[in-house]
Amino acid sequence: MTSVPSNDAPALTLWPAGSVEPDQVLWSAYATEVLDHAGFSYATSTDPSALPAKGVLLLTGTADTEQAGALTSWVEAGGTLVLAAPGENLTDLAGVSPGRALGSELVECTEHWAQRPPRGIRALAGQALTPRDGTEVLATLADGSAAITRRQVGSGLVLTFGVDLWYTIARIQQGYPVTADGVPASDGTAPIDDDLLKAEDGMALDLEVDRAMPPGYPELPDDYTHTYPPPAAVPIFDQPHADWWRALLLQAIWQSAAHSATPLGWLDYWPAGLDAIAHMSHDADGNKPEDGQAALDAFAAADVKVTWHQVFPGGYGPETFAAITAAGHEHSLHYNSMADADLASWGWPQFRAQYAWAQAVSGREDIVSNKNHYTRWEGWTEFYTWCERTGVQIDSTRGPSKQGTVGFPFGTAHLSFPLAPAGNEQIFHDVLNLPLHTQDLAWAGHIAARDVILDAAQAQHGVAHFLFHGPHLNKRPLTRQACVDVANVARERGMPWWTAEEINTWERSRRGVQVQVRTLAEGWEVQVHAEQALSGAALALALPASATPVDDQVRVRTVQRHGHEFLELGVDLPAGTSSWLLRP
């Protein structure tokens, strides 16, 4: 391992959109969030002459006629272009004719993908495409028009997303502003019209279309009522729609890199050796010491360190708080705005006061995580500004409060920084969104949801989040058993349990890592720059499987990511620049 400076351009370039009116959300900026979470390093440019001769350009803005001409020459000579979205001067290069504007509708992927959704996934905006002669269709809309296309141009390749990826992904994950109750599911499984404003009320996914029964379970009985425990398995959000769009974009980039024989490397989502992880949290609702003890016992039996959301008012008492600390659990805030106590209402003064309360009773000064009681929510992202002001760095409120919204109601098993509204000083809020997938198994969520959540989170290389409550761990033997069982099942799948704090630290550390691969006469050089040290990092490389690191301390394995195969190097990154050589 030596320190080698390099001026080589990254294989991937992002062509960003220009600015928007001050009263508009900068949706196209979400491209940077998707690339950053995926661990890609990239240059940013709108100058065709600055592009490397080969490589991948992700274009999210517009090109004038002169730029379009230069891009056409670049592609003909072997460059590869991923268009998201297709500007008017690039339609000839893409080989498509743009048509009607898309609303909320389903997209079916053709067999051209290494990993594709089992059925239609939801798009929320964009343009329908009509392919011209020689343009392949990679995804279709219900009316037969194309949603994604591919066209070979000279030695190069153009992949075109008619779907507005950035609006679709961000809107599915963040929903619409919550100002009123949402519309409940017609089958009675998701009565979200409960006179309480919560995250689900702003859901962008469709309760009637985007859910499915867990595999192997009978159709919902006609006499189903939403009671506890669930009288039957119910349809759930089984597919993380936003993650599927992320996965399709990554596959488009990898297809492009392969076409131009460009070596590509990036930092994988989790430490080397891991494909996905699990997270368990606990809401301290009721604050009864006997419930706290039951939870401590259950988590000890499960052998899981949990993120323990402490809820105002009251608190367990000093012995229980000390026992939670001693067991290695993470003290977190469970912000209460249910109007059941003097400070328990929605607003910055109350949030601030409850944060201070949680610091005082738990003995932990630097609380970094939160989940809102009952998944309460109002507005769009104002809540995140309160988190920023107190030091809450990761929030897991966005999830289900009803049996029929269990699974992926916000379409994701991945961490993300939320897009800020128009006029905000920063484009993103400095608070990680950690999705929640079900509350108490065998009580608030049917046990059938467990493996559906684990399967999808693992397939997308994300985190599966299971929440429990002390009173149910105390009084419901099936829920307590489900807690221990899910802990074991996830570990057997190779998914370790991390606290929100551990997840937050990992994700923020990996965002400071840049990975680049250079082709040398004798093989390849992988150069990595890390802002801070990161142990056990996984460098994912699109190189021949025979590539072998010269340093025999490096742990090597082959991994599948979104259907594609890569070489993974397990390395400890020091702060600063390091490099590794590989021989063919």
Ligand SMILES: [Zn+2]
């Ligand atoms: Zn609660």
